[in-house]
Amino acid sequence: MINGQTHYEDDSLALHTDLYQINMAETYWAEGISERKAVFELFFRKLPFEGGYAIFAGLQRMIEYIEQFHFSESDLAYLRDELGYGDDYLAYLRTLRFNGTIKSMREGELVFANEPIVRVEAALAEAQLIETALLNIVNYQTLIATKAARIRSAVGDAPLLEFGSRRAHEMDAALWGARAAIIGGCDATSNVRCGKRFGAKVSGTHAHAMVQAMQDEYEAFRSYAGRQKKMRRPCVFLIDTYDTLKSGIVNAIRVVQELEIGNLFEGVRLDSGDMAYLSKEVRKLLDNAGFPQTKIYASNDLDEYTVMSLKAQGAAIDAWGIGTKLITAYDQPALGAVYKLVAIEDENGNMADTIKISGNPEKVTTPGMKKLYRIINQVNRRSEGDYIALEDENPAGEKRLKMFHPVYTYISKFVTNFEARELHADIFAGGKLVYDMPQLSSIQAYAKQNLELLWDEYKRNQNPEQYPVDLSQNCWDNKMNMIQRIKQKVEGSAE
Numbered sequence: 001m002i003n004g005q006t007h008y009e010d011d012s013l014a015l016h017t018d019l020y021q022i023n024m025a026e027t028y029w030a031e032g033i034s035e036r037k038a039v040f041e042l043f044f045r046k047l048p049f050e051g052g053y054a055i056f057a058g059l060q061r062m063i064e065y066i067e068q069f070h071f072s073e074s075d076l077a078y079l080r081d082e083l084g085y086g087d088d089y090l091a092y093l094r095t096l097r098f099n100g101t102i103k104s105m106r107e108g109e110l111v112f113a114n115e116p117i118v119r120v121e122a123a124l125a126e127a128q129l130i131e132t133a134l135l136n137i138v139n140y141q142t143l144i145a146t147k148a149a150r151i152r153s154a155v156g157d158a159p160l161l162e163f164g165s166r167r168a169h170e171m172d173a174a175l176w177g178a179r180a181a182i183i184g185g186c187d188a189t190s191n192v193r194c195g196k197r198f199g200a201k202v203s204g205t206h207a208h209a210m211v212q213a214m215q216d217e218y219e220a221f222r223s224y225a226g227r228q229k230k231m232r233r234p235c236v237f238l239i240d241t242y243d244t245l246k247s248g249i250v251n252a253i254r255v256v257q258e259l260e261i262g263n264l265f266e267g268v269r270l271d272s273g274d275m276a277y278l279s280k281e282v283r284k285l286l287d288n289a290g291f292p293q294t295k296i297y298a299s300n301d302l303d304e305y306t307v308m309s310l311k312a313q314g315a316a317i318d319a320w321g322i323g324t325k326l327i328t329a330y331d332q333p334a335l336g337a338v339y340k341l342v343a344i345e346d347e348n349g350n351m352a353d354t355i356k357i358s359g360n361p362e363k364v365t366t367p368g369m370k371k372l373y374r375i376i377n378q379v380n381r382r383s384e385g386d387y388i389a390l391e392d393e394n395p396a397g398e399k400r401l402k403m404f405h406p407v408y409t410y411i412s413k414f415v416t417n418f419e420a421r422e423l424h425a426d427i428f429a430g431g432k433l434v435y436d437m438p439q440l441s442s443i444q445a446y447a448k449q450n451l452e453l454l455w456d457e458y459k460r461n462q463n464p465e466q467y468p469v470d471l472s473q474n475c476w477d478n479k480m481n482m483i484q485r486i487k488q489k490v491e492g493s494a495e
């Protein structure tokens, strides 16, 4: 007992779910349909940040979650003793593991609205119980990878450092968010655990506390630089604790000259004030003192918009440290990915498509098992759009592909001389992991390569063009037929 409450070991993630999933799984079990094959798709309906693309991240954590998925004895005890579930249902949950098949985009893949990022084919109860965790993982990590890519596009090729751990929404978010930020294009993170866990490059300067603790900026810089020199590590001095131009930069240059560590004088960091003005002044002082190689780092509530503004003002900033607005996706705190049932096995063992109807045409789900292709123009090597086809179709075999908008169908084009690249990889087959997770650096390179395939018009941070995500004719016909059938059924039963 802790604080008068029974203590249950936190030893599995199976209860990292919404209660309704456990109740739905119970209904399936009680009805004897929990083992029916079900197909769910995970997708979002609107790109984040009013942007033109998103970058998928979250697969590694999904894999870790699925591999360890089981109800522990303490989970079962809690469900029985606190929530009143019966022993017969709990006995079923005790042996439950994920035995299904998962296809997913690779991390670093570009993803657009309404396309299946992940497809889960599994026993109905298994597929249902993992919904919340999958959405939780993908929604956050994809959002952060996308925000990082937007910031990277503003920064250009300069070093970009993720500094957000202290402001992230708790520790998991700091760790996985830092990893997602690397996928989206950050060069390094200040989160050391992310380095240890995923091989991310780690990087750091020092804080105001070190200067305040020594109560004298010169002494503080001297002590810091002395130790860095001894360890042959580079120095980056934070120069705004008292006065950037009158004190900070003067003390930094003095210490470097006295200790003769010009070769280790990596940079100075600005963290307040007018950074366009200050950076230009600091640049002059560094150059005049003979340190043209020394970089000026900037941090302080930056994002893609402040970066663009500072660059437009000719700020002499060489490296960017970005925390809060990146790790919290400050201007768009959530990605609305959903997980929808698209097919279910019927009582005869045949797969039947399912649909969710809505008054809003963009919210009507697309029924059936589908594959997703990126149509790449062979001549200019740019992406023409994405193409969602039924499972048994193969656009790669076609000479001339008709692509049309799934809602405004008059918007259409024919594409020839294209490569149809399938975007899903096999991740789990029959419950077994069949995917080799690439290194973080390769995932980052993959994201960069994918962005290069995209026309600039879709990539600009403000008011981008809409990238086409089209349905094949068969897929569209199947959807329309199904809408008709459901309408007739509903109208028939209303009469």
Ligand SMILES: Nc1ncnc2c1ncn2[C@@H]1O[C@H](COP(=O)(O)OP(=O)(O)OP(=O)(O)O)[C@@H](O)[C@H]1O
Pocket (backbone or CB within 6 Å): 271, 272, 273, 274, 275, 276, 277, 299, 300, 301, 302, 306, 309, 310, 313
């Ligand atoms: N020249 C500039 N143009 C546009 N934005 C700038 C410029 N210089 C700084 N900024 C941004 O303006 C904001 C200034 O925030 P704020 O006024 O809170 O900081 P400050 O007063 O300089 O420092 P402190 O952190 O000590 O409060 C920050 O987001 C910073 O990145």
Ligand SMILES: O=P(O)(O)OC[C@H]1O[C@H](OP(=O)(O)OP(=O)(O)O)[C@H](O)[C@@H]1O
Pocket (backbone or CB within 6 Å): 163, 164, 166, 167, 206, 207, 208, 209, 271, 299, 300, 301, 302, 321, 322, 323, 324, 325
């Ligand atoms: O501004 P962000 O984009 O979130 O980047 C991270 C911030 O965290 C630190 O500030 P903090 O005031 O927490 O500590 P420090 O300045 O004393 O180091 C750092 O100086 C940055 O300003």
Ligand SMILES: O=C(O)c1cccnc1
Pocket (backbone or CB within 6 Å): 163, 164, 190, 203, 204, 205, 206, 269, 299, 321, 323
């Ligand atoms: O290393 C830094 O400069 C740093 C790390 C975290 C937050 N702000 C700055």
